[in-house]
Amino acid sequence: MNQLxxxxxLYGYCGGFFGRESYExxxxxxxxxxxxxxxxxxxxxxxxxxxxxxSNISEPLWEYTTKPPDxx
Numbered sequence: 001m002n003q004l005x006x007x008x009x010l011y012g013y014c015g016g017f018f019g020r021e022s023y024e025x026x027x028x029x030x031x032x033x034x035x036x037x038x039x040x041x042x043x044x045x046x047x048x049x050x051x052x053x054x055s056n057i058s059e060p061l062w063e064y065t066t067k068p069p070d071x072x
Contacts, residue, residue: 002062004031010038010064017049017061036061 010026018026018038026038026047035050036057051057 002058002065004028004036004058004061004065006031008065009041010061011067012064014049014061014064018047022047031057033057 006028008028010028012025013023014026016022017036022040024040024042024044026040028036028038029046030037034054034057035048037046037048039046049057049061051060
């Protein structure tokens with residue numbers, strides 16, 4: 001199983017885990033089993049995301065650790 005790490009970057013919207021308006025890339029600041037705290041790379045306050053069913057947060061967020069291909 002892939003695990004998130006502090007300092008790792010999450011790219012883009014991340015499936016809405018950090019709110020409807022959170023489209024910027026984020027750096028992980030803290031991790032628990034079912035929660036994660038991130039901060040947008042360009043600044044701003046911390047955002048909190050969690051799994052509502054208490055499952056491991058690494059699984060649904062792992063796909064956002066790879067930068068998406070350039071769409072231009």
